[in-house]
Amino acid sequence: MADAGRARKVADRIKVLIAANVERIVKDPDLGFVTITDVRVTNDLQHASVFYTVFGDEAQRAKTAALLEKNKGRLRSYVGSQISIRLTPSLDFFADAIPETAAHLEDLLKEARERDAAVAAAAAAAQYAGEADPYKKPEAGDDMADEAADLGEADERA
Secondary structure: OOOHHHHHHHHHHHHHHHHHHHHHHOOOOOOOEEEEEEEEEOOOOOEEEEEEEEEOOHHHHHHHHHHHHHOHHHHHHHHHHHOOOOOOOEEEEEEOOHHHHHHHHHHHHHHHHHHHHHHHHHHHOOOOOOOOOOOOOOOOOOHHHHHHHHHHHHHHHO
């Protein structure tokens, strides 16, 4: 069984190599603006999953996916020539869902801000159900006040 740390290092190296050279290797004007977001390599260093995003519409994403799939062998050959391991991992390309996830999270945060503002507005207009200070305080003529004074005098004598 291979080392997980070594797999991470190989994955980072593959990510850098593909990100820096994908436009040079895939010489096609239909290739969109590709960003390699992550690479994950299995612990046995046999398979690498390459995650990418494409700037553009759905048609541009489809063209880019087809071009990456078509040039997978050339990219694997380049990676194999640049890293020095016995077997070059096979490359599988996956469109990353980061932009969609980020947009969803932004929508959730916006909704939370709106709810917080509504709660703050309701709290600003709120009134107490009873008195502002619900705790009873001893008055000068109360027995509790006399007992507290007596206790204070007893402490001073002791």
